[in-house]
Amino acid sequence: MKISEIIERRTPDWRELESDLSWMRNRRRSELDSARVAAFARRYRAVCSDLSLAISMRFPEGTTRYLHQLVAEAHTQLYRSESFRIGNWLTSLFVEVPSRILRDPCTWIAFFLFWSLFLGSLAAAALRPDFAVAVVGESTLSNMDSMYAQPIGEKAEADSRAVMTGFYVFNNAGIGLKCFASGIFLGVGSLITLAFNAIFLGAIFGHMLTSPAADNFRDFVTAHGPFELTAVVLSAAAGLRLGWAILDTKGWSRAESLRRTGPRTLEMAGVATILFLLAAYIEGFFSPLYIAYEYKFAMAIGTSLILIFYIGILGLNNRGRRSDAA
Amino acid sequence: MREQTPQSRPPLSSRNLGTRTLDTTTLVVTPENVAFDFHLAGPFMRALALTVDLAILIGFVTVVGLILIFSTGVLGGNIIGQGFWGIFLFFLFFLWWGYGGAMEAFNNGQTLGKKALGLRVVSYSGLAINASQAMLRNILRGADLVPPFFPGVFAMMFNERFQRLGDLASGTMVVVENRGARPSIARTELSTQNLEPLIPKHFDPSVSLIEALAAYVGQRKELSVGRRRELALILFEHFRRAWSLPKSVDPDLFLCALYERAAGGRAS
Numbered sequence: 001m002k003i004s005e006i007i008e009r010r011t012p013d014w015r016e017l018e019s020d021l022s023w024m025r026n027r028r029r030s031e032l033d034s035a036r037v038a039a040f041a042r043r044y045r046a047v048c049s050d051l052s053l054a055i056s057m058r059f060p061e062g063t064t065r066y067l068h069q070l071v072a073e074a075h076t077q078l079y080r081s082e083s084f085r086i087g088n089w090l091t092s093l094f095v096e097v098p099s100r101i102l103r104d105p106c107t108w109i110a111f112f113l114f115w116s117l118f119l120g121s122l123a124a125a126a127l128r129p130d131f132a133v134a135v136v137g138e139s140t141l142s143n144m145d146s147m148y149a150q151p152i153g154e155k156a157e158a159d160s161r162a163v164m165t166g167f168y169v170f171n172n173a174g175i176g177l178k179c180f181a182s183g184i185f186l187g188v189g190s191l192i193t194l195a196f197n198a199i200f201l202g203a204i205f206g207h208m209l210t211s212p213a214a215d216n217f218r219d220f221v222t223a224h225g226p227f228e229l230t231a232v233v234l235s236a237a238a239g240l241r242l243g244w245a246i247l248d249t250k251g252w253s254r255a256e257s258l259r260r261t262g263p264r265t266l267e268m269a270g271v272a273t274i275l276f277l278l279a280a281y282i283e284g285f286f287s288p289l290y291i292a293y294e295y296k297f298a299m300a301i302g303t304s305l306i307l308i309f310y311i312g313i314l315g316l317n318n319r320g321r322r323s324d325a326a
Numbered sequence: 327m328r329e330q331t332p333q334s335r336p337p338l339s340s341r342n343l344g345t346r347t348l349d350t351t352t353l354v355v356t357p358e359n360v361a362f363d364f365h366l367a368g369p370f371m372r373a374l375a376l377t378v379d380l381a382i383l384i385g386f387v388t389v390v391g392l393i394l395i396f397s398t399g400v401l402g403g404n405i406i407g408q409g410f411w412g413i414f415l416f417f418l419f420f421l422w423w424g425y426g427g428a429m430e431a432f433n434n435g436q437t438l439g440k441k442a443l444g445l446r447v448v449s450y451s452g453l454a455i456n457a458s459q460a461m462l463r464n465i466l467r468g469a470d471l472v473p474p475f476f477p478g479v480f481a482m483m484f485n486e487r488f489q490r491l492g493d494l495a496s497g498t499m500v501v502v503e504n505r506g507a508r509p510s511i512a513r514t515e516l517s518t519q520n521l522e523p524l525i526p527k528h529f530d531p532s533v534s535l536i537e538a539l540a541a542y543v544g545q546r547k548e549l550s551v552g553r554r555r556e557l558a559l560i561l562f563e564h565f566r567r568a569w570s571l572p573k574s575v576d577p578d579l580f581l582c583a584l585y586e587r588a589a590g591g592r593a594s
Contacts, residue, residue, distance in 0.1 A: 052360055058533075058536045058537055058588075060585075062544040062545070071362040072503075073503060075453075079452075159408040160408070161409075162407075162408075162409030162410075162413065163411045166411065166413060169415065170416070170418055173419060173423075177423055177468070181465055181468040182468070185469065185477070189469070255494055258495050259494065261495075262459075262495035262497070263458045263462065263496075266458055266462045266465070269465070
């Protein structure tokens, strides 16, 4: 059969597939009529074989290019993004992710790096006042001093609490995600962000806890501390894991190793973001409350226990490791 | 032009699979066992799409911000409480970090900017991306756009699929869906029947000859009649001398007939 005859005969089917495509493009999966989708799939396969024929028989170039495009578009429509399943997501969040966090050396590298720098900086600032000035700067420190000069919470209203909560979400969780993203530079970006925050926060803590406003400062930071500091550590750990995948490829090519690790680090960064959101809520609504310190302390213990349960107890199962091996 | 024997022809499929790095296409093999080309989007088009997205985001945030300024009593008047600024910041966070990811996850790889420019994010396999890939590549955009080096631009130069770092980590690439410039289905609407007998029965064209004929037949409609004749004559002269054809034969039409025979003969 001549090429022109083949093209002539197949053109109506191609036009049909085109109209199927524009029909499918703007509809969600649930709105698609199954009979037409079946017809679409049949036409798509027919056009696939038309393309093979076009390549092997040397159809005119424009026609071959047209078929390439038609197949490409039908292909992306036929194999659309999988629907979002809340069940899978919960399994991953409560079964696989804690297990991976617990077993990932990056978690513990970030954890020990943060706490050693934080406590070291805290001790240095507490012993030598000029250390905090050198790290944080004079003006920030005097701002902090005046902020905590009054007992907290006396003038806080619901409105300003909501504003501050929104600010903590935008600022802190944003810093966490940036810290994670900069991990793609072989983990260096995450480590720098983590170290900077540890030293900076340590200096402020050391300064404030030795100042006259120590009680007011302690009243404010205790309740949200565990969630927020752990979120910082987890963000950096996720970034470190991402960067480490480029260095230690486990036999894959560097790009492939990065691609295989990417989604897992995203889950860790997701947990960190959830912790940032919870911490922001506590920081905005609970920490400024004018109540006895024991309640704040109880909140810190409670949130710490939640973290220990999540990473330490839920993480003990082997599901995460098994899915890593698969 | 020298006619090749059938044995010396390269295998038909090898042409598409060998050195492709110079081209802006990438080859994808479908489950139906057909290989097709994707046209990759270059840095310029992608920067344009990003600009459109940013303009939409900034426009939206500005409008909501203005509404809040007038309704929360920043300028006097107090319709709703100041607390709405907190909600505003809360949504700003999700909008900033989640807009691209959510759009690409729910809209089959297209943000509004990509849709406007006819771009789409797909996996290496050519399949649609999932939510996790969409989120990851959008969160990592921060790392791609670190000034002053813009590591993402460098990354795009050093791989075959124009991928930035976020694309590399999530296994995605951005392709062009060129719906606008749809090539017409080229065919010879003219009758080539009466020229058929002029072509010898043993005519056995080489692959490169068929390709040249296919390229000519595919593009002749876009050429003026004079230009067609000029181009066709180059090849026609060779055959006229070899097969001693009459001068009255139209070169353009003859090449169409030759193509019909050459390509059609291969299928049988």
